[in-house]
Amino acid sequence: MFVKQLMAISGIFFVLFVIVHAYGNLKMFFGQEAYDRYAEWLKGDAFYPLLPEGGLIVIFRIAMILLAVLHIASAFYTWNVSRKARADRYTVKKNVTDAYAARTMRVSAVILLFLITFHILHFTTATIPAGFEASEMSPYMRMIGAFSNPALVVLYAVFVGTVALHIGHGTWSALQSMGWLRRNTQNVMVVISGIVAAIVFVMFMAPPIGIAVGMIS
Ligand code: HEM
Incomplete structure (x- = not known):
């Protein structure tokens, strides 16, 4: 079905974004200058001329x-189509793993919508004053400020864990849809999907944990 392929392809772009984002955040380990230069490049003359x-960020958004x-x-x-199919008692029952995966995807998707909104209000707009106040603070210092608070390290572990779960199941069902x-x-x-999810989790959580344990300061 065409719609499922659309979901798979848009999902693959999200996975690519998440990997590039997590990789970029690892620049935190190379010090303030390296990270701030990277952040400035992204918002400024990336791929100029x-x-x-500032074109990259506009296109990206x-x-x-x-x-x-x-x-x-x-x-x-697809959810609507499968709900209708379930209501029809002549339809062959899908197996239990499929139903479990579909439910996991729906629940994690709703949680993700909340956490992504929180994330943007926290880091991009600094509307939620958690760890840093001034918007003129350097991107490096914002990260240090945020993750000096252990509660935020835990919250981001939940966030990234949910992303990893969604990506793990998602990669698997995308492969199936294709x-x-x-x-x-x-x-x-199944192993490949698990590895993708684990890599995303470890890459994202390295800087917050590095800050929490004082490796990055
Ligand atoms: C530990 C995990 C993460 C950290 C430390 C982190 C950190 C950041 C930082 C510092 C920014 C730049 C904010 C700015 O100055 O404008 C950013 C932007 C962004 N992050 Fe994350 N991030 C994490 C995980 C994620 C995840 C898992 C997602 C998506 C599933 C995500 C989605 C975004 C998006 C969409 C933006 C761009 C917002 C914009 O348009 O400016 N982040 N993140």
């Missing part, structure tokens, strides 16, 4: 909004 000054609309709309569509799951490759694919 191919893109205008438009793309993220479009992808989110596609991803959520196709999720609602028709790339075969009986003989199924186990390998």
Whole structure:
């Protein structure tokens, strides 16, 4: 079904974003200058003169909004179709693992919508004054300020854990939607999905934990 492929493709773009974002955050281990220069580059002359000054962030935000609309709309569509199919008693019952995965995806998706909103209000707009106050503070100092608070390290572990769970199940069902799951490759694919999820979790949590234990200061 075309809609499922749409969900899979928009999901793959999100996975790529999440990996690049987590990788970029690792610059925290290279010191204030390296991280602040990276943050400034992203918001300023990234790919200049191919893109205008500050062009990358504008394109990125438009793309993220479009992808989110596609991803959520196709999720609602497939959910509705499978709900109708369940209501029809002549439909062959799907197996229990599928039902479990679908429920995990729905629950984690709702939690993620809340946590992503929190994340943007926290770091991008600094509307939630957690750990830092002034918007003129350097990006490096904002990270240090935020994760000097252990409660925020725990909250972000929950956030990133939920992302990892969603990506783990999501990668698996995307492979299935694209028709790339075969009986003989199924186990390998489950392992690959798990590895992707684990890498995302470890990469994201390294800087907050580094700050919490005083490795980054
Ligand atoms: C420990 C985990 C994470 C840390 C420390 C972190 C940190 C940051 C920081 C410092 C920014 C830049 C804010 C700014 O100066 O404008 C940012 C932006 C962003 N983060 Fe994260 N992030 C984390 C996890 C995530 C995850 C898991 C997602 C998505 C699932 C995500 C989505 C975003 C988005 C969409 C933006 C861009 C907002 C904008 O348009 O400016 N982040 N993050």
